[in-house]
Amino acid sequence: MAFDLKEIIAARLGENYQLHERHVNPTLVQAQRVIGFDKVYARAEGAYLYDMDNQPYLDFLSGYSVFNIGRNHPVVKQAIRDVLDLDLPNMVQMDCSLLSGLLAEALTKRTPPHLNAVFFCNSGTEAMEGALKFARAATARKRAVSLASAFHGLSLGSLSLMGCESFTEGFGPLMEGFDARVPLDDVEALDRQLRSRDVAALVIETVQGKGCQTSETDFFIRAQELCRKYGTLLISDEVQTGLGRTGKMFGFQHWNLEPDIITLAKTLSGGYVPCGAIVARRDIYQRTFSRMDRCVVHSTTFGRNNLAMACGLAALEVIDDEKLIENSAKMGALLMEKVDTLRTKHSFIKEVRGKGLMIGIEFHEPQEFKLKMAWKLLHKIDKVLFAQMIVTQMLSKHRILTQVAGHAMDVMKILPPLTIGEKEVDMFANALDDVLTECRKFPGPMWELGNNFVKAALGSKRTAEARPAVSA
Template sequence: MDEKEIKRLEELDKKYFLHPTSSLKQQQEKGPKFIFTEGNGIYLRDVHGEQYIDALASLWNVNIGHGRKELGEVASQQMAKLAYSSAFNNLSHEPVIRLSEKLASLTPGDLNVFFYTSGGSESNDTAFKLVRHYWKLKGLPEKKKIIGLDRGYHGVTVAASSATAIRQFQEMAPGKAPDFLHAVPHKTNCELGDKNDPDYARSIRGIVEREGAETIAAVIMEPVQGAGGIHIAPDGYFEAVRQLCDEFGILMIADEVICGFGRTGQMFGVDNWNVVPDVMSMAKGITSGYIQLGAVGITERLRDDLAKVSNDVLFHGFTYSGHPTACAVALKNIEILEKENLVEHTKQMESVLAKGFNYLEEQHSIVAKSRAKGLLGAFELLADRENGIQFAPEKTVAPLLVEECFNRKLIVRPVTYGGTNIIAMSPPLVMTKEEIETMITIFDEAIKTIKKTIL
């Protein structure tokens, strides 16, 4: 593409496009950061012909990698046959039935019933409405409060952003939805009943005891907190929360929007701990981002209870719930995940990524707290690693490092909520050992560069 046309695209972007989760001021001053034209495997290519390692899988979602023609071909075939058909009023079609059957074979326990959405925020909104609807039909309308975790991220609709415990998302527009509470995350001892812990009052158990179990509809958690900074639930935590929910008659929602479909080295994040939630939110990796689709899985028990107590219409649905083309793409995407053993490959690559992180910690005293679950990983940048001291707020270290990575053709993400300097990544699951090592080399060089500025 010639420079004249590139400049024109940049000006059109500034004039007509309002970007999601972006700095409007920066866009108006500098235009779009990149304009990408194509992708292949773990790589993206921009209008200048430059190739970048997409170590975010774009938005935690391109699990099978870029440029998979099979997905385009199946979409084309489905569009030619039946591009769209409503699923309202018990109308149906083959792709949504086949996908539901396939998902039931993958999800844990009896999570065998599925409602479809267009993405993760809609999936979590749906989960909240379904659990509240369930308790209302059971004669317990006061059970409507939802407990999430600090640093949890569940989307940007009004309800989903209210469940999200990242301040910036809640403050974007006034009007937080009521009945959303937040607990200190990953306090296994508290959830098992340790009242001596100073955080007990803000644990899930402490909140349930304070608010009353008769008012709590559900707890929602990510197996690995993604946007909040790649915080991995410790062993025993999900089991403790499952036990707590059973004890108090509370439903458990697993937000698998990022973790699902192989990202953590298991098909779903909860599979790492052999826990079966009552409700599961899905999106992103269900189609590897090739087309918009989300889903909510519920147990057969919940479906059967709802069927017994209600003769009314379920007054909830989206125009694109169970979109035939999206469902056909999802089926092909899952077929590729299984055929190419990408879930097992991801589990194997976890140790390679962890080894690379350990190398960075050995080479650089500012690198700390590295962690990985499958190909979902992060490390932190600290002014004093030994004492856990953060850099001063005016030193925006993580964005500096991300910019140096951009300069070296590597795309990663800074997480700076609450004064942290976290570097997060979630590359396509097709990433190889050699490609991970290349990424680590780029990190090493970029860290050496920023140390000259900040130390």
């Protein structure tokens, strides 16, 4: 019987969660069911997902900034068809493929001139692991410093840059020398870490993926000056902030920084094929690949595969041709303005922050007495429950997909495709207004939903505590 993928999908679409419960991650399935995220999406286009009944859902998550150019973009789709039809030799390994050279050329045309050497990999965390190795090789130093509340990936090296126990619990000991985390905007604390001149790299996100925090001061400029003073390399993690997300091609350009290394992934391939990249100064790059016997001392099997490279070339062209960077800046400013106007109506909203279309909406304890009591009850259990309550209602009532910005945070994260227009901005702002209006009714359905979250959270903690350790 011939293999027919379309037939398989048509026959079994709808079994998604049962299959994952049996064979993949039942805990994730349980969590998605509790928060009402157990939807079955049948197709996607642009800024929209469609369920099995062809009902549209506005995607304001974009796969965590994977789909900057929108889902299933026809230009990238055609590039995939073309590269498959050409029957090109792929991953020969002992050659230099054309498409990886072309994508490296295309990237370095878009980066500042000093960032002129490219290494391809498969993901953001893999790019960060490589960047840390490059920094160590170039400086002969072992330590790395990051910022508080950073998120740089979940493999061991990148995980070691993070201080969030919800991610690090159970995985220690982490990398020695990677445990220094400096508060954002604290120049003095950074100086104290770097002055010992044993730090290979300072790693930054100019808008943090966890919480969407950014600096409104000259902190990043001062940080770069300190790096130059003490011989520390500056790594800018552009996995989420890069390729137009913040209203510029790269997040570091908002401060006119000149990082020594940047990391890219997520939207680099337009969302079709895993693709990541390190772009560095040539002299730094060559300290790793310093001799012929070290020409592959850092490598990855699938890093330069033709599908990823073709998608990358197409995605970069789409970003330019459709002026998505300009649209990100324009729609981001409009969205932040509309949400900010809701603050006068809804005392739940503390702050709207971010750059371009990388936006965080932070909530805090409301002013009304009866709502204060409800707020405190939720926060005794878990600080993320209120924000999760909001995003759950945004999906169930208004069919708008968002998510919380991090563990124990009252922050809703907004990452729509850079293709959105005023229609989608208005849809989101009106929906948020409606959901927050419902929150003012206590007791009421919204707070009953929160109570259900509390019960589920307590039950999950009891189950985890009762589970015995696994032995060999």
